[in-house]
Amino acid sequence: MYGKGLRALSLATFAAVTATFALVFFYAPLDADQGFIQKIFYVHVPVAIVTLCAYVVGAIFAALHLRTRDRKWDLRSYVVIHIALIYNILGLLTGSIWAKASWGHWWVWDEPTLVSFLIVFLLFATYQPLRFSIEDPERQARYASVFAIMAGAFVPLNFVAVRAATAFVHPRVFATSSGGLPGSMAFVFVCALMAIALLFALLCSYEIAAKQTKWKLRALRRRLLGADAVAPLGRSAAPALGEPGRRAPSAGGRASHPAEAAS
Amino acid sequence: MSALLAAAPALPLGEAGKYVAAAFVVFVAVILIYVAIMAAKLQRMSRELAELNAAVEARERGEAARAEQAEARR
Numbered sequence: 389m390y391g392k393g394l395r396a397l398s399l400a401t402f403a404a405v406t407a408t409f410a411l412v413f414f415y416a417p418l419d420a421d422q423g424f425i426q427k428i429f430y431v432h433v434p435v436a437i438v439t440l441c442a443y444v445v446g447a448i449f450a451a452l453h454l455r456t457r458d459r460k461w462d463l464r465s466y467v468v469i470h471i472a473l474i475y476n477i478l479g480l481l482t483g484s485i486w487a488k489a490s491w492g493h494w495w496v497w498d499e500p501t502l503v504s505f506l507i508v509f510l511l512f513a514t515y516q517p518l519r520f521s522i523e524d525p526e527r528q529a530r531y532a533s534v535f536a537i538m539a540g541a542f543v544p545l546n547f548v549a550v551r552a553a554t555a556f557v558h559p560r561v562f563a564t565s566s567g568g569l570p571g572s573m574a575f576v577f578v579c580a581l582m583a584i585a586l587l588f589a590l591l592c593s594y595e596i597a598a599k600q601t602k603w604k605l606r607a608l609r610r611r612l613l614g615a616d617a618v619a620p621l622g623r624s625a626a627p628a629l630g631e632p633g634r635r636a637p638s639a640g641g642r643a644s645h646p647a648e649a650a651s
Numbered sequence: 652m653s654a655l656l657a658a659a660p661a662l663p664l665g666e667a668g669k670y671v672a673a674a675f676v677v678f679v680a681v682i683l684i685y686v687a688i689m690a691a692k693l694q695r696m697s698r699e700l701a702e703l704n705a706a707v708e709a710r711e712r713g714e715a716a717r718a719e720q721a722e723a724r725r
Contacts, residue, residue: 482674608703612707
């Protein structure tokens with residue numbers, strides 16, 4: 389059964405995001421230094437945190453794929469990195485708007501936090517072309533997993549390196565010697581972080597359910613109408629979930645999807 | 652709602668409000684674009700499923716007709 393629990397997750401996400409937006413505008417106090425502009429913080433920072441965590445999660449899924457050879461981990465790694473890239477773009481856009489409002493510039497090249505976030509984005513932006521360039525699905529999954537692990541390991545290293553940098557203008561609001569966020573702001577921030585993480589989980593669930601349904605439909609079409617009724621597969625960056633012929637799983641790989649068993 | 656608005660801090664819609672609105676609009680717009688893409692994919696799958704359903708029904712009708720003919724011959 390695909391998409392199990394999607395309705396409950398969708399409702400929870402909608403409630404969480406709506407409540408968070410209400411808290412941001414009606415409960416969180418105005419920042420003494422930045423004033424109303426600081427409201428961007430409740431979108432920008434959670435999006436950036438979820439993005440970086442998602443890259444690490446994608447790397448963990450990729451490691452599980454290499455360890456077990458189970459295709460479901462490759463699919464999960466692919467989807468998590470795919471949605472993290474969308475979040476990364478969101479983080480860059482909202483950050484850029486905040487920078488313009490706060491510093492008067494859309495982008496500041498000598499600011500390590502901004503540049504490092506851009507580098508992480510550019511690094512993971514090569515993940516899709518890498519997958520697309522490899523036709524054999526087994527090799528595609530393996531090479532992509534190796535890349536995801538290496539790039540995922542780079543994320544925390546990059547984060548620590550930037551935190552260690554002395555010259556920065558980017559604000560530090562957590563665990564600083566000058567004190568963190570006041571209670572009400574911290575509460576709204578935690579709510580925002582949870583809502584944006586829930587939204588991420590929801591988008592991943594939808595994407596995984598859509599991909600699995602697509603492959604199941606393909607397998608069903610072949611069983612009902614014969615192989616001639618199924619259009620030949622083109623080259624794709626998305627993982628192949630089971631198809632005899634060009635994008636079939638290797639003999640050593642374990643079938644992880646009913647569609648594979650069916651075909 | 653009016654109580655909520657009364658309790659809310661002043662919403663300056665000048666210079667700062669423009670940027671805050673832009674950030675939140677970008678966030679919602681990107682998510683909506685993604686949802687629209689997902690909806691298009693879902694529609695495509697729905698069409699394919701309807702096609703498969705029609706094929707199964709046609710096959711079942713054909714089988715039923717053949718069974719009726721065989722029964723009549725007996």
